Amino acid sequence: MPADKTALRDFIISETTSIEEAMRDDLAGALRENDPLLIEVIEYALFGGGKRIRPLLAILAARVCALQDDSIYRLAAAFEYLHVATLVHDDVIDNAKERRGRPSAGEKYGIAAAILAGDWLHARSMHLVGRYGGQVGLGVFCRSTAGMVDGEFLQLRYAADCEITEEQYFAVIHRKTALLIESTCEIGALFAGADEKQRSALTAYGHKLGNAFQVIDDLLDYCGDRLNTGKKTGNDFAEGKVTLPLIRALKAADDNARKHVVDLFSGDRKDPEAYxxxxxxxxxxxxxxxxxxxxxxxxxxAIADLDVFSETDDPEGLAMLHGIARYVLKRDR
Amino acid sequence: MPADKTALRDFIISETTSIEEAMRDDLAGALRENDPLLIEVIEYALFGGGKRIRPLLAILAARVCALQDDSIYRLAAAFEYLHVATLVHDDVIDNAKERRGRPSAGEKYGIAAAILAGDWLHARSMHLVGRYGGQVGLGVFCRSTAGMVDGEFLQLRYAADCEITEEQYFAVIHRKTALLIESTCEIGALFAGADEKQRSALTAYGHKLGNAFQVIDDLLDYCGDRLNTGKKTGNDFAEGKVTLPLIRALKAADDNARKHVVDLFSGDRKDPEAYxxxxxxxxxxxxxxxxxxxxxxxxxxAIADLDVFSETDDPEGLAMLHGIARYVLKRDR
Structure with missing residues (x-):
């Protein structure tokens, strides 16, 4: 049963509402009696129009493994918390003024508040995974968090390095983006009591989906403006990130063109003409x-990895996992 | 059996060696295949001469509850990781150039590396507590981490506020310092299968010890130089922190003196004469x-809270807990 576009959209709208309710319920308990400014920063960071892809994936992964248990929404919230914690810290690190068309948390509240709010979200995400995802789930989650940090260091290492290989590029984006998506799917499966085959299928799906997501992101950083999406382009070049489109082009180019690219990267990377x-x-x-x-x-x-679920009791959930995968290719921001 | 000074010192030296070995073993596994710079920053931050008080407390708390299990050292490492993670982030927030007589991690490696290394240590500490401290232990740990963030926000809120009450001051130092020490003792007890009475006695001990530790720290920030310790003084005033010695003095002072203090806090707080x-x-x-x-x-x-352990099978462990408590009053840096 392929999910048509309307069904996917309706599903996402309804599930996103439930996810955000779960987040608000959790925060109401966890932040009770906390400093009002801390509460404000956390809410500002969390409720700024995220697509909630990670929580959706956790819920769907659990569903195709035959689970119906409402506490999945609390577990799912953890993946959004961690995702937002990394965005908030990344924006401090990159000194980014904007996020999703609004001032970044660090810009609005200062870097002290942003670092601390990220730490709070990090701790809370671990709390929820420890509580609902079990010890195995927590191990998977902590490894992915630690791996994300490693990915950021790798990225710093390869800054403005036009010699980066495709393997190194994938090592960076796997850690930076795919690891969390893959562990989201895996922990959702674990929560639902998946067998080994189901668990590894969902892990593989998340791995490829996460890599594809980042490849598309890297493409949009060049081509977003052609699609009239309003997304800003040229950030990766400005920050010295050598991404897949360029790596592929460098492979195909002649020596002159390659030398030219190296010159561009060592020159003024904020110059629109260079870009x-x-x-x-x-x-x-x-x-x-x-x-x-x-x-x-x-x-x-990624879609082929889901073949093991052809007999799932929840074909709708499976169709949504297919739909999210296809959506990654169509997204324009 | 009161611990004499030499016994306490010998115990601390020998246990500190074991704790640092456990940390190095853990890092060797966890950081394998990670970026060399990440490894360097983590090691720089962790091995800069910390007193390892928190791991010591975890081990001793477990010992008086009758445990002998070597994996306590791995669990104990988690408390040092988290402590160092907060120091590293705090130094970024305070723009502190030095820590323990060396450049701070942020100063040496830049704030990107420092924020990320703090995140890594945070994640790893959760991993270890989740693995060795069980679900209840992880809940205690995450609550204390979240509480520490709240304490930092409270501290920002009360900056340069000479109206801060004693109750508010203790609310700040409890969250900022005592919570982690208290949860360290509690989780050590849980690890050893403590009964409810033992667990709450150690929690109460940690609570009072942690508060005393911070009160002494706040005293040393004024009086450290008189003791010829080489510890820098006047930081709290410079940062606008109104601490217990001042709160008590303001209570005793006349209106003129109080007004003078308010003027000093709104003036140049880096002026040695004002200090x-x-x-x-x-x-x-x-x-x-x-x-x-x-x-x-x-x-x-804190020492009285330990009375429930008068029949412990490990009087040496108990004596060390007494010794650490008394040491807090004697410490000069």
Missing amino acids: AVLSRMIDENGGFESARDTAESLIEG | AVLSRMIDENGGFESARDTAESLIEG
Whole structure:
């Protein structure tokens, strides 16, 4: 049963409401008697229009493993908390002024408040996973958190390094993005008492989905403006991030073009002209097309990983997992 | 059996060695295949001469509850990890250049590396507590971590506020310092299968010990230089922290002196002359003596809380808990 677009949208709207209710209930208990400013910063960071993809995945992973237990929503909230904690800390690290069209938490409340609010969300996410995800789930979760930090260090290491290999690029994006998505799916499965085959299928699905998600993100950083999405482009170049479209283009390019790219990266990376030249070079060498092909293959693979659920009692849940995977390819921001 | 000074010192040296070995073993496993810079920052932050009081307390709490199980050292490491994670983040927040006579992690490696290394240590501490401290232990631990963040917000709220009450001051130091020490003792007890009476006695001991520890810290921030300890003084005044010696002095002082203090806090708090005037005023109004009396009462209370262990099979462990409590009053840095 393929999910049509309307069914997926309705499902997401209704589940997102339940997820946000669970988050608000949890915060009402956990933040009772806390400093009003702490509460304000946490709420500002959490309720700024996130797509709640991670909680949705945890819920769906549990559903296709045949679970119906409302405390999945509390567990699911943990993945959003951790995701937001990393965004808040990343924005401090990158000195980013904006997030989702609003001032970042650090910009609005100062870096002290932002670092501390991130720490609070981090601790709370562990609390919820420890409570609802069991010891095995907590181990998976903590490994992914630690791995995300490692990914940030790797990214710093490869800054403005045009020699980065495809393997190194995937090592970065796996840690930075895919690990949390993959552990979300895995812990959702564990919560539902999945067997080994189901658990590893969902882990594999999350792994490929997360990688595809980041590849598309890296594409949008170049091509978002062509799609008239209003998404800002050129951030990765400005920050010295060498991503898949460029890696592919460099492979196809001649020595002259390669040398030119190295010069652009060691020059003024905030110059719009330099960015335009780089974009054109990637386009001419097929980098965008090639990166998009890779994202499509990853998504096909992710969907194929779900084949073990062909007999699931919850075909609707399965269709939604397919739908989210396909949505990753269509998203424009 | 009271612990004499030499016995306590020998015990601390030998246990500190075991704790640091456990930390190094744990890191060797957990950081394998991680970015070399991440490993370097973590090791720099962890092995800079900490006193390892928190791990010692976890081990002793477990011992007086009749446990001998070597994995207590792994659990104990978690409390040092979390403590160091908070120090590293606090130094970023306070823009502190030094920590224990060396450049702070943020100063040496930059704030990106420091924030991320703190996050890694935070995640790893949760991992260890989840693994060795059980679900109840993890709940206690996460609540204390979240409470520490709340304490930092409270502290920001009361900055340079000379109207802060004693109750508010204790609310801040409880969250900021005592909560972690108290949960360390509690989780050590839980690990050893303590009964309810033992668990609450150790929690109460940790609570009073932690509060006394911070009261002494706040005293040393004024009086450390008189003791020729080389500890820098005047930081709290510079940062606008109104601590117990001043609160007590303000209570005893006349209106003129009180008004003068308010003026000092709204003036240049880095002026050594202002600090000298403030110190003298606190001294003349008995603030130091009164705060020290409170620390002594807290320590007496902490020792009395341990009476339930008078029949323990490990009188040496009990003597060390007494010794650490008394040490808090004697410490000079």
